[in-house]
Amino acid sequence: MPGSNGLPIQFVIGTTGSLNELDEVAGDSWRTRSRRGQFIFLDNEFKIDKxxxxxxxxxxxxxxxxxxxxxxxxxxxxxxxxxxxxxxxxxxx
Structure with a gap:
Protein backbone atom coordinates (compact mmCIF):
# COMPACT_ATOMS: atom_id res chain seq x y z
CA MET A 1 0.00 0.00 0.00
CA PRO A 2 1.22 3.52 -0.66
CA GLY A 3 2.60 5.34 2.35
CA SER A 4 2.63 9.01 3.25
CA ASN A 5 5.98 9.48 1.50
CA GLY A 6 4.90 8.05 -1.84
CA LEU A 7 4.95 4.60 -3.27
CA PRO A 8 7.59 2.06 -2.19
CA ILE A 9 8.63 1.42 -5.81
CA GLN A 10 8.62 4.07 -8.50
CA PHE A 11 9.55 3.71 -12.16
CA VAL A 12 10.72 6.78 -14.04
CA ILE A 13 10.54 6.70 -17.82
CA GLY A 14 12.57 9.34 -19.65
CA THR A 15 12.69 10.12 -23.34
CA THR A 16 13.84 12.58 -25.95
CA GLY A 17 10.77 11.66 -27.98
CA SER A 18 7.40 13.39 -28.08
CA LEU A 19 4.92 13.57 -25.20
CA ASN A 20 2.58 11.33 -27.20
CA GLU A 21 5.30 8.66 -27.45
CA LEU A 22 5.99 8.95 -23.72
CA ASP A 23 2.27 8.62 -23.00
CA GLU A 24 2.11 5.45 -25.11
CA VAL A 25 5.15 3.87 -23.42
CA ALA A 26 3.92 4.79 -19.93
CA GLY A 27 0.48 3.36 -20.70
CA ASP A 28 1.94 0.14 -22.09
CA SER A 29 4.17 -0.24 -19.02
CA TRP A 30 1.24 0.35 -16.67
CA ARG A 31 -0.98 -2.14 -18.52
CA THR A 32 1.76 -4.81 -18.52
CA ARG A 33 2.34 -4.47 -14.78
CA SER A 34 -1.42 -4.52 -14.11
CA ARG A 35 -1.90 -7.77 -16.04
CA ARG A 36 0.91 -9.53 -14.20
CA GLY A 37 -0.73 -8.91 -10.82
CA GLN A 38 2.60 -8.32 -9.09
CA PHE A 39 1.55 -5.00 -7.58
CA ILE A 40 -1.36 -4.23 -5.28
CA PHE A 41 -1.53 -0.56 -6.27
CA LEU A 42 -0.43 1.06 -9.53
CA ASP A 43 -0.70 4.65 -10.64
CA ASN A 44 0.49 6.33 -13.81
CA GLU A 45 1.18 9.94 -12.80
CA PHE A 46 1.84 11.04 -16.37
CA LYS A 47 -1.32 12.60 -17.74
CA ILE A 48 -0.86 14.13 -21.16
CA ASP A 49 -4.01 16.22 -20.73
CA LYS A 50 -2.98 17.53 -17.28
Missing part, protein backbone atom coordinates in the same frame (compact mmCIF):
# COMPACT_ATOMS: atom_id res chain seq x y z
CA UNK A 51 -2.48 21.28 -17.36
CA UNK A 52 0.88 22.75 -16.51
CA UNK A 53 1.63 26.26 -15.38
CA UNK A 54 4.89 28.00 -14.67
CA UNK A 55 4.92 30.79 -12.11
CA UNK A 56 7.94 33.06 -11.73
CA UNK A 57 8.45 35.10 -8.56
CA UNK A 58 10.49 38.27 -8.26
CA UNK A 59 12.97 37.40 -5.51
CA UNK A 60 13.64 41.06 -4.75
CA UNK A 61 9.98 41.88 -4.18
CA UNK A 62 9.50 38.65 -2.25
CA UNK A 63 12.40 39.60 0.04
CA UNK A 64 11.03 43.14 0.43
CA UNK A 65 7.86 41.57 1.81
CA UNK A 66 9.94 39.65 4.36
CA UNK A 67 9.32 36.28 2.71
CA UNK A 68 11.66 33.58 1.49
CA UNK A 69 11.04 31.15 -1.36
CA UNK A 70 10.15 28.34 1.05
CA UNK A 71 7.32 30.52 2.39
CA UNK A 72 6.11 31.16 -1.14
CA UNK A 73 6.28 27.47 -2.11
CA UNK A 74 4.41 26.37 1.00
CA UNK A 75 1.70 28.97 0.50
CA UNK A 76 1.35 28.08 -3.16
CA UNK A 77 0.94 24.37 -2.35
CA UNK A 78 -1.66 25.17 0.33
CA UNK A 79 -3.55 27.56 -1.94
CA UNK A 80 -3.74 24.96 -4.71
CA UNK A 81 -4.95 22.27 -2.35
CA UNK A 82 -1.85 20.14 -2.59
CA UNK A 83 -2.04 19.88 -6.38
CA UNK A 84 1.54 21.10 -6.76
CA UNK A 85 3.47 18.01 -7.73
CA UNK A 86 6.86 19.59 -8.22
CA UNK A 87 8.22 22.87 -6.92
CA UNK A 88 11.58 23.86 -8.39
CA UNK A 89 13.94 26.15 -6.54
CA UNK A 90 17.36 26.85 -8.03
CA UNK A 91 17.20 23.74 -10.18
CA UNK A 92 16.09 21.46 -7.33
CA UNK A 93 12.61 19.96 -7.10
Missing amino acids: SRRTVMFDRGKTGDLGLNMSDVGGSLATMLGGNVEYFSLDGHS
Whole structure:
Protein backbone atom coordinates (compact mmCIF):
# COMPACT_ATOMS: atom_id res chain seq x y z
CA MET A 1 0.00 0.00 0.00
CA PRO A 2 1.22 3.52 -0.66
CA GLY A 3 2.60 5.34 2.35
CA SER A 4 2.63 9.01 3.25
CA ASN A 5 5.98 9.48 1.50
CA GLY A 6 4.90 8.05 -1.84
CA LEU A 7 4.95 4.60 -3.27
CA PRO A 8 7.59 2.06 -2.19
CA ILE A 9 8.63 1.42 -5.81
CA GLN A 10 8.62 4.07 -8.50
CA PHE A 11 9.55 3.71 -12.16
CA VAL A 12 10.72 6.78 -14.04
CA ILE A 13 10.54 6.70 -17.82
CA GLY A 14 12.57 9.34 -19.65
CA THR A 15 12.69 10.12 -23.34
CA THR A 16 13.84 12.58 -25.95
CA GLY A 17 10.77 11.66 -27.98
CA SER A 18 7.40 13.39 -28.08
CA LEU A 19 4.92 13.57 -25.20
CA ASN A 20 2.58 11.33 -27.20
CA GLU A 21 5.30 8.66 -27.45
CA LEU A 22 5.99 8.95 -23.72
CA ASP A 23 2.27 8.62 -23.00
CA GLU A 24 2.11 5.45 -25.11
CA VAL A 25 5.15 3.87 -23.42
CA ALA A 26 3.92 4.79 -19.93
CA GLY A 27 0.48 3.36 -20.70
CA ASP A 28 1.94 0.14 -22.09
CA SER A 29 4.17 -0.24 -19.02
CA TRP A 30 1.24 0.35 -16.67
CA ARG A 31 -0.98 -2.14 -18.52
CA THR A 32 1.76 -4.81 -18.52
CA ARG A 33 2.34 -4.47 -14.78
CA SER A 34 -1.42 -4.52 -14.11
CA ARG A 35 -1.90 -7.77 -16.04
CA ARG A 36 0.91 -9.53 -14.20
CA GLY A 37 -0.73 -8.91 -10.82
CA GLN A 38 2.60 -8.32 -9.09
CA PHE A 39 1.55 -5.00 -7.58
CA ILE A 40 -1.36 -4.23 -5.28
CA PHE A 41 -1.53 -0.56 -6.27
CA LEU A 42 -0.43 1.06 -9.53
CA ASP A 43 -0.70 4.65 -10.64
CA ASN A 44 0.49 6.33 -13.81
CA GLU A 45 1.18 9.94 -12.80
CA PHE A 46 1.84 11.04 -16.37
CA LYS A 47 -1.32 12.60 -17.74
CA ILE A 48 -0.86 14.13 -21.16
CA ASP A 49 -4.01 16.22 -20.73
CA LYS A 50 -2.98 17.53 -17.28
CA SER A 51 -2.48 21.28 -17.36
CA ARG A 52 0.88 22.75 -16.51
CA ARG A 53 1.63 26.26 -15.38
CA THR A 54 4.89 28.00 -14.67
CA VAL A 55 4.92 30.79 -12.11
CA MET A 56 7.94 33.06 -11.73
CA PHE A 57 8.45 35.10 -8.56
CA ASP A 58 10.49 38.27 -8.26
CA ARG A 59 12.97 37.40 -5.51
CA GLY A 60 13.64 41.06 -4.75
CA LYS A 61 9.98 41.88 -4.18
CA THR A 62 9.50 38.65 -2.25
CA GLY A 63 12.40 39.60 0.04
CA ASP A 64 11.03 43.14 0.43
CA LEU A 65 7.86 41.57 1.81
CA GLY A 66 9.94 39.65 4.36
CA LEU A 67 9.32 36.28 2.71
CA ASN A 68 11.66 33.58 1.49
CA MET A 69 11.04 31.15 -1.36
CA SER A 70 10.15 28.34 1.05
CA ASP A 71 7.32 30.52 2.39
CA VAL A 72 6.11 31.16 -1.14
CA GLY A 73 6.28 27.47 -2.11
CA GLY A 74 4.41 26.37 1.00
CA SER A 75 1.70 28.97 0.50
CA LEU A 76 1.35 28.08 -3.16
CA ALA A 77 0.94 24.37 -2.35
CA THR A 78 -1.66 25.17 0.33
CA MET A 79 -3.55 27.56 -1.94
CA LEU A 80 -3.74 24.96 -4.71
CA GLY A 81 -4.95 22.27 -2.35
CA GLY A 82 -1.85 20.14 -2.59
CA ASN A 83 -2.04 19.88 -6.38
CA VAL A 84 1.54 21.10 -6.76
CA GLU A 85 3.47 18.01 -7.73
CA TYR A 86 6.86 19.59 -8.22
CA PHE A 87 8.22 22.87 -6.92
CA SER A 88 11.58 23.86 -8.39
CA LEU A 89 13.94 26.15 -6.54
CA ASP A 90 17.36 26.85 -8.03
CA GLY A 91 17.20 23.74 -10.18
CA HIS A 92 16.09 21.46 -7.33
CA SER A 93 12.61 19.96 -7.10
